[in-house]
Every structure is written in C-alpha cells, then in structure tokens.
Amino acid sequence: MSDSDHGKHHILSNKTSLTVLLLLLVFTIFTVAIAQVHFGSLNFPIAMLIASIKAILVMLFFMGLKWDNNENRAFFFGSFLFFGFFIFYCAVDLLGRRADSHVVGPILKESASTGPQTEKPWLSSPEIVAHGKSVYEKQACGTCHGDSGKGDGPAGMALGARNFTVESGWKNGRKPSQVFMTLTKGLGSMPQFDTIPAGDRWAVTHYVLAFGPDAPADSDEDLKAVGIDPSKPGGGLGSAEIEKKTIPVDFALDLYVNQ
C-alpha cells in the first residue's frame, strides 16, 4: 500500500514502444509464413509459441507489467494458472473419454452370448453344454463349486457350496428355469450373475445340471412363473439384457441423437 503511494510512473519511451511494435509485426509475418509450411503436428505448438511471445511483449511493455507491482503481476499471470486447471481437467476427461470409446464397441459386442444361438435356450443340447463348460471355467465357478460340481472348490467349504452330483444338492429346485433364476438373482452366499449374457447363463445351467442325474424339464407354466415367455425367441430375454448396466457416455449420446 504505502510502497506505491510515492512511486513515479514509468513513461514508455518512443524508442521502446516502436521497437515493440516492430517486433510484434515481424512475429505476425513470421507466424503467417510458417503456417504455410507443413510441420504436421508441430504447427500448433509453433503457432502458440509465437503467439505467446507476442502476448508477453504486449503484457510487459504496452501493459507495463515490467514496471508494475508484484500484486498486479500475480493477478494477471495467476489467471492463466486457473485457466490451466480448467483446460487440463476438461481436456483429460473429454479427450480421454474419446480415447476410451474405441474399446466400448467390442465390450458391448462381447456381452452378447458367444454360445450356440437357439430360440429355446431352456432345452439342453451337447453344444450348449459345451459352451456352458467354457463359461463355467471363465467365470471361475469352480473356485467354490469344484471342477466336477461336487462343491469341493478351494472356497466351497467356507461358503457351503452344494454338491451338484446328487439331487439333494439343489436348494432352489433342479428345473432349468429354477437354476437359471438362481444364477440371475443369486441365492444365499451364491452371488448373482446377471451381468453375464442370458445365453451364457442358460449354458451354465445346462452344464451344471449335467453333473447330476437327468433334470426334470420345464413346462410353459414353470417358465412363465419366472418371467420367461416361451413363445418368444430366447424367452423374451433378448438384447435388452445384454446391455451393460452403466452405459458409456458416447453410447448415451448416440441414443439421445437418434431419438
């Protein structure tokens, strides 16, 4: 405060101001000239560098920051720091998201069942059982249920995994629809697996049922009781289910645009 009360004002001399003007004009010509040459990705930083040199010349001499007090310098240069925060986060997020977006496609595609396509997945077949085996292994079901479904996996004891090879091992019934719902909703310490495609869940159902004696078949009523429509392909559990629960922003934007 008192430091500047008796300060003498700096007077910009003709010589300095003319020199700065000349430099600014030269840099302007320079930046136009250099833009005609192709440096590929370097064009942008070069242009920004020249602009910043010009800007600093204006700030220091025309705006007089060279002779000004530290407070005013701190204010003005400080504002660029906050501009920096601003652009940093926005760019990292939005451009980062775009970089992610090429991954989004395959993830969505993968979440459709890769197993055999069938209209009535509640009926077993050797192909579907084989696919079930691969899902069973991929999802590491054996960690609890054991490789042969005896409930003797490493974590099976602690969580009380059932023995699928005997009929009494089924807490929620042995009809495919019942096993399917156990997979979908979970049961006790059995977690729900609704994040894997319905086709895969049917496949696992048939695979684990094959550990024990032949399972009873589903009637249409049984299916309807758990919300499956036997008249529709895949029981009406079609593509709506394969979408992930959280959808990527770009996918959401596409949906919005398509409306």
Next chain:
Amino acid sequence: MHHSPAGENYMSYPKGFSTWIVTLDHKRIGLMYLASVLFFFLVGGIFALLIRLELFAPGGQYMTAQQYNEFFTYHGTIMVFLVIIPMIPAALGNFVLPMMLGAKDVAFPRINLFSYYLYCAGAIIAVSTMFFGGVDTGWTFYTPYSTTTATNSALMLCAAFIIGFSSIFTGLNFMATVHRLRAPGQGWMKLPLFVWAIYATSIIQVLATPVLGLTLALIAIEKTFGFGIFDPALGGDPVLFQHFFWFYSHPAVYIMVLPAMGVINEIIPTFSRKPIFGYKAMAGAIFGIALVAFVVWGHHMFTSGQTDFVNMLFSLITMFVAVPTGIKVFSWVATMYKGSLHFETPMLWAQAFLLVFVIGGLTGVILATLAADIHLHDTYFVVAHFHYVMVGGTLMGFMAGLHYWFPLMFGKMYNEFWGKVACVIVFIGFNLTFFPQFIAGQKGMPRRYFDYIPEFRIYNELSTIGSALIGFGFVIALFYFVYALVWGKKIVGKNPWRALTPEWEADCPPATENFHHDVVVTHGPYDYVGERA
C-alpha cells in the same frame, strides 16, 4: 461526502429517500443489500415450505408435478443466486469490511452501487420468469433439458448472468479495498480473519463467476438459436456443459461458506475473551480452501460418465478439502478451550454453526468417496449434505454475524432472550428437517422427485415438521428485530461486545464518514490478553 454534523449518523444524514438510491456510502449499500437479501430469503423460504408441504405425504396433494418442478427450481435459484451468495459478502461485508480496515469506503463506491443495481435487475428478471412461462430446470440448468424445455429457461439464464456480474464487481471492489485501503499499521497479519475470508471469497468470485456467466450465455444461445456446442446431434457435448458449470459452481460453494467461516472467526475469540488459536494457520486454511476449490469440481460428475482417471483424481483431491476445514474447526474449538465463554446470541448461533457444519463437512467426505457417491448421487443424502453446509453453515453464520453487528449497524439492541429462543428453535427445526433426509437418501430416495414410495413417509413427515419449525424460528427473529429497530433502546457508548477489531472504534451507529479519527492499528485483532481480555 460531507462530515455528518454532531448527533447525526450515516442513516440520518444526508436525509431523504433520494439520497439513499444514489448513495455511494458502503454502509447504506450494505443495508440495501441486507433488505433485498432478506426479502428474497423470505420468497425462497416460502417456496421451500411449499415443497415440504407437498412432500408431507406421498402422491400429489396441493400441486401438479410440473408446479413442483418449478417450485424447487425457484427455491434453488433464488436461494443460491439471490440469497446465499450475496448474503454475507455483499450485505454484511459491504458494511463492515471497509470499517475493519479503518477505511472511509470501499475502493470503488460507484461500482459498488452499480453492482447493487445489477443485483436488483437480475432479481427482477429472475422473478419475472414466473409470469413468463416459469422455469423447471433446477438451479443447475443441465443441458439437454434446459435447452429443450418448454419453459422460459433463457430468461432465467439472463437473470443469473446479470447477477453473476453483480457478484464479480463486488469481489473486484473488495479485492482492491483490502489491498489498498488498509489502515496504517494494519499489515496482512493484523487483518481480522473476516477480511481474509472475504478476500479469498472475492478471488473466487472474480475467477469463477465469469466462467458461469459465459456458460449460461452459451446455454441461452443454444436454447434460442441452437448453435450446438452442447448438442451431440451437432457434434457438441453435454458433459462439457457440466464441466463448465461446475468449474464455477463448485468454487461457488466456497463463496457461500468462506464468509460464514469468517464471521465465526470474529465471534468465537470475542466471546471466549481469548486470542484465536493459530491465526496464521487459520488464514492459510482459508486460502487453502479457496485454491483447492478450483480443482475438485468433478466430484459433482462422478456418475456423468467421466473417465475413471479423472474420477479418481477428483475424488482424491476432494478429500484434501477436509484438511484445511479440519484445521479451522479444531482451531475454533481450541480457541474456546479454557476461554471465558459468554453465550450471548451471536455466540449461540456460532455454536449452532459449528455443530451442523461439522456434520455437513463430514458427510461431504462420504460423498467424495467414489464408490459411495455412485450409490448416494442424486439422493436426499446429497440434499441433506448441502443444506447442512449452506443453511447450517452459511445461514447460521449469517445470523451469527447479523446479531453480532446489529448494534453497530443500527445502534440498537435486540432482545437477548428471544434471540436465544429463535436460535434454539431454528437449530432444532433444522436438524429435524435435514437429518431424516440423510437416512431417506441413504435408503435410496431420489432428490427432485414429486412423489415417493410409502416407506419414506416417516422421514418426509419429520422433515416437513422441521421445516415449519425453522420458519417459526425465523418469524420470531423477524419480530424481535423489527421491535428492536422501532422501539429498541439505544445503546450507550460503543463496542458492546468489547471486541478489538477496528470497526468497533466507530460509534453505534457509525457516523457518515465512519470514524471521527484516523484509525491506526497497534494491536492484533484478537489480542484478548491482559486488560483487554
């Protein structure tokens, strides 16, 4: 400006209504702000009570869903832009900040008046939207809804733009005032902490508000002309709007709460008759909060599909806000420890502030946690959290400050007994209103919904009863303030609280030119030791 004749003060001299509307006196402008803010507090409060009334029971009772949407939009917009943000800086700050510096006025009195009229213009436009189509976007104006809604969001955006510039000019004025108009002997380390708080607030106002202004202008342009920056159909990106919006609106949270912390900083040492614990740490914490404020905005967007990296970064840095905030709370408690405590009304409000602010702050840490926020986002938990900070923090800080400086402003004293009663009622009502909302939110009740499932009924009933209690408490306050203004006894002498900050060297109420002498600062603002204790 002329010196007031003996026996006259800033309110009585110069005389006449016309001298008020063109006044350049910071005290009068402060009072004009105070009156306007209190009026809009009443308006926003009525909207709040109407919302609570509707939510008393599930299903529609008294209004349609559309009316409900408009009501909570008006409640939010009015409370945020017209009440909470200008409440302490523009109303109380305008009055006491120059006096705390021993100055005769703020640096730019004309800009100060201009900023008040900008506020009025913005306020009038904001209210006029009620008659020109209403607004139902919520105070956050999220696109694409705000650019496609049939209601008149563009007009409200203009209003917020203008009010934003009122806020910027206030901040600009205070910054230059603090830098340039300090009394002789008043170094930075001898500033009252309220000045520090207002100074930090001003920096945020000047840095962040222009971004909001331009962003709102962009949304208004988008709505009117369809330029497409935020419209994915034209290649734009709505999430960019959220970034722009929260770049302002998160720091705005600190525009709201820092001044309240400043008020508490004044009151606690004065009523503990003890120097404040850790002055430098306190000043540093204020600045720490102001700085960190600018790099945490993304925690409002954890569920907007930000990339995981940015989410993690924002979550982590948000946790850091708790550090300076913790320093402040501990320092307040340490200041009171073994002090000679006087529980007059201002101190009582300060205690209420402390209790609710701690709850508000700690629930903020919960919300900053990435995984927890996924569950709690857009539930009543969030509503409860920010009401604990905004109402519990800012409003209670404001009430504390108003009771503290009331004798200085008007030269009269309110009734101490009723002051305490109002404080206790508001405190109980506040907790009754918002604590159940934490539970309801944690159980999954979404915010901004017109209806809810019967399981949440008990929480909403408690909440509505609580809100009525808050309203009742403020009505009591209104009565004893008006009573004090009209029939109250004049204070004899000056400085009824025996405070040491320079503003109390003035008469109650101050003379037109503030002080009869040139203020020279010789001791720290909180040197309550020896005979000053």
Next chain:
Amino acid sequence: MADKVTAFKEHHHAHHFRNDEHQFETAKQGMWVFLLQEVLFFSPLFVGYLIFKFMYFQDFHDASKHLDWVMGAVNTVILIVSSFTVARAISSAQKGNRDGVVENLIFTFICGLGFLIVKYLEYSHKFHDGLLPGHFFSNPELLETAPHANLFFTFYFLMTGLHGIHVVGGLVVFAWLLKRALNNEFGPKYYTPLECAGLYWHFVDLVWIYLFPLLYLVG
C-alpha cells in the same frame, strides 16, 4: 516534449483516498482484477474450442481453410498498431502533450473501426457461403466432407463475436476519452481513465493475438 503549455483541468481525488497517487494505483489495480475476470470470461470458449479441435481434428482443419487468413492478418496488424497508439496516447498524457493524446486516441478509434469493417466483410462472406454456426450451417461442400465443420463455425462466430463486442465497447470508451481529452482533462497529474482503458485495449489485442493463429492459421 510539449512545446506549448496546456492548462489542464484540476482533478481532486475521492475522499476515501489519501492522495491522487493512492487513487491512481487503486484504480489501476481494479482494472487488473477486471482483466483477471476477462481472462476467465473468455476461457470456456478457448477450452471448448481446443477440445473439439482435437476431437474433430481433420474437420476443423478443413473448415479453417475456409477462413480468409489475409483478412485475419490485416486485423492483427490493425490491432497491434492500435495497441501501440494507445500506449503513445498514455505517454503523451504523462508528458503533458495534449495534442498527442488527442491524435493517438483518434487514430486508435479509427483502427478499431477499421477492425470492425474488416470483420463485417468477413462475416458477410461467411453468411453468403452458408458457413454458419450449428444447424444454420449450410455449406454444401463442407457438409459432405467435414461433418463437424458446423462446430468450428459455432466457435468461430462465438469467439470473434465476443471479441468484437469487446472492440465495440472499447470504441465507446475511446469516444468518451476523446471528449474528455479535448476538454483538457488528461495531463501528467491525472490520466487514470486513459491508463485503465489502455490496459483494457491491450487485453483485447491479446485475445486476438491468440485467436488469429488458432482460428485462421492452424485451425
């Protein structure tokens, strides 16, 4: 510098300042804080532009080829020169050269006007070619090859438009200053409004210094 002695009007500092110098420094600081605000006021447009530029790199590149860099360069020179003349106006005032102040202010005003005329020519050309923001965009060639060119022109019009509004504001201020300078108000003792307007005008120049390469050269 000044051969003839001008009788400058006396200026009294406001009651809450200690002296003229105190008032000058405070006003200047206020202006700097205002510029701080201005940087952030422009920032969302820069942030948005840069993000979309890298998001739709090729489209923005193609779209920017439709801007006339000669006109941009002419405007750059105009603004730089006007910045220079403002600085000259201030130093003239400091030296008590009243005519120097008036001449430089007139020249600055003409530069600002020239800038707006060039801008007008540019805009009308863009309107004619259908190079317009958002859904008004109707340039048949770019519609086919660069689907996001509309966004480029959204930013082009918003950024140059906001900058143009600042130029218009500057012109109003300079007209007012000119009137006061003719009235012998600015001399070595008091030239605060000149100093503040100068800072503002240099800032307007600064923005253009970045806008020119960003939009016209490397877009």
